[in-house]
Amino acid sequence: MIPLPPSFEKLLALLRTLPSVGPKMSERIAFHLLRLPEDQIREFISAVQETYRTVRPCSICGYWDDDSPCRICGDDSRDKSVLCVVEGSQDIQAIGRVRKFNGLFHVLGGILSPLDGVGPQDLEIDSLLRRLENEPIGEVILALNPDMEGETTCQYIAKRIQALSQRIKITRPAQGLPVGGELEYMDELTLTRALEGRRDVS
Amino acid sequence: MIPLPPSFEKLLALLRTLPSVGPKMSERIAFHLLRLPEDQIREFISAVQETYRTVRPCSICGYWDDDSPCRICGDDSRDKSVLCVVEGSQDIQAIGRVRKFNGLFHVLGGILSPLDGVGPQDLEIDSLLRRLENEPIGEVILALNPDMEGETTCQYIAKRIQALSQRIKITRPAQGLPVGGELEYMDELTLTRALEGRRDVS
Numbered sequence: 001m002i003p004l005p006p007s008f009e010k011l012l013a014l015l016r017t018l019p020s021v022g023p024k025m026s027e028r029i030a031f032h033l034l035r036l037p038e039d040q041i042r043e044f045i046s047a048v049q050e051t052y053r054t055v056r057p058c059s060i061c062g063y064w065d066d067d068s069p070c071r072i073c074g075d076d077s078r079d080k081s082v083l084c085v086v087e088g089s090q091d092i093q094a095i096g097r098v099r100k101f102n103g104l105f106h107v108l109g110g111i112l113s114p115l116d117g118v119g120p121q122d123l124e125i126d127s128l129l130r131r132l133e134n135e136p137i138g139e140v141i142l143a144l145n146p147d148m149e150g151e152t153t154c155q156y157i158a159k160r161i162q163a164l165s166q167r168i169k170i171t172r173p174a175q176g177l178p179v180g181g182e183l184e185y186m187d188e189l190t191l192t193r194a195l196e197g198r199r200d201v202s
Numbered sequence: 203m204i205p206l207p208p209s210f211e212k213l214l215a216l217l218r219t220l221p222s223v224g225p226k227m228s229e230r231i232a233f234h235l236l237r238l239p240e241d242q243i244r245e246f247i248s249a250v251q252e253t254y255r256t257v258r259p260c261s262i263c264g265y266w267d268d269d270s271p272c273r274i275c276g277d278d279s280r281d282k283s284v285l286c287v288v289e290g291s292q293d294i295q296a297i298g299r300v301r302k303f304n305g306l307f308h309v310l311g312g313i314l315s316p317l318d319g320v321g322p323q324d325l326e327i328d329s330l331l332r333r334l335e336n337e338p339i340g341e342v343i344l345a346l347n348p349d350m351e352g353e354t355t356c357q358y359i360a361k362r363i364q365a366l367s368q369r370i371k372i373t374r375p376a377q378g379l380p381v382g383g384e385l386e387y388m389d390e391l392t393l394t395r396a397l398e399g400r401r402d403v404s
Binding site (some may be wrong): 002007011033043049 | 206207208227229230232240243256257259268269273274
């Protein structure tokens with residue numbers, strides 16, 4: 001091993017704490033940063049500082065924005081009768097790319113996971129129920145990941161909503177074959193869901 | 203599309219300029235940074251600033267260190283008769299993990315690539331030749347990537363060294379099957395090289 005300068009080692013260690021950044025990639029990013037001209041490294045640092053200072057979760061829905069209520073909650077052109085519940089703010093970006101959806105959002109801030117010690121009190125479930133009491137929401141779409149933990153969390157939230165009101169429609173995105181996927185490589189559970197949810201060819 | 207706050211958009215755009223960071227990953231990194239406690243974000247920024255301020259390429263070999271000559275060139279226990287030429291500082295880390303190599307290094311700072319406008323004058327080739335004139339180097343290992351551009355660069359440098367001195371041995375790392383690789387998945391060129399370079403079973 002050839003030792004690196006201590007400041008560089010520390011930077012690498014910090015970069016490795018970023019999501020999906022391993023040892024190789026931390027080296028590549030660090031060398032990239034070191035090679036940047038001084039004005040660009042300053043721009044980088046001030047972008048991090050500026051975003052960290054100004055961007056906060058919306059007090060209503062949890063979307064990260066520089067205004068609270070955020071630009072989604074404050075947008076009068078959106079359909080305020082449909083609320084889409086997601087795990088994190090990133091998911092709002094994904095669903096926001098779907099033009100057909102024009103409702104509101106609610107960020108849970110995680111997913112129920114007893115093994116990781118994440119219980120209902122750690123998620124924005126109480127605030128969700130308060131919204132359902134106070135806002136004219138007719139449908140809640142539970143858009144959580146289609147895995148075991150997403151399933152459990154959906155069922156838990158659905159029960160809490162049903163206990164609150166029988167009039168609110170609770171839905172989930174369809175599960176089935178992803179567009180462009182190859183049937184022969186699909187796992188059994190996906191195929192099961194795709195067959196269970198089969199629809200008439202119109 | 204749901205618009206992001208401008209400072210956040212700018213941070214994402216800057217993160218996407220990092221090597222191997224695409225749109226999805228830039229979002230994940232940005233959200234990760236936003237969620238860090240304030241002391242950790244400060245630690246992050248000061249690590250970047252400190253490394254950027256103190257770490258520089260060594261004036262002799264080009265290795266990035268906080269001292270120049272660097273800790274490799276300044277290490278009297280190393281074998282100063284063998285010089286390993288690499289494309290970038292990252293490669294020194296990789297070769298440094300191989301215990302058998304205890305010589306010196308020389309960073310080219312790139313690879314010949316006429317299509318990208320990278321010619322010999324853009325690389326540390328003149329400084330390499332000066333080192334060969336002034337230092338007691340008996341062997342140069344050209345440890346460039348085993349691809350077309352690495353090949354071309356090796357041949358160019360070998361010619362320049364031969365023009366300077368016939369006494370310097372010029373070598374390259376062996377090409378062949380990677381350890382743990384599966385023969386049936388190897389490309390034709392790798393197999394060709396592996397067969398050409400076959401060795402007696404001792």
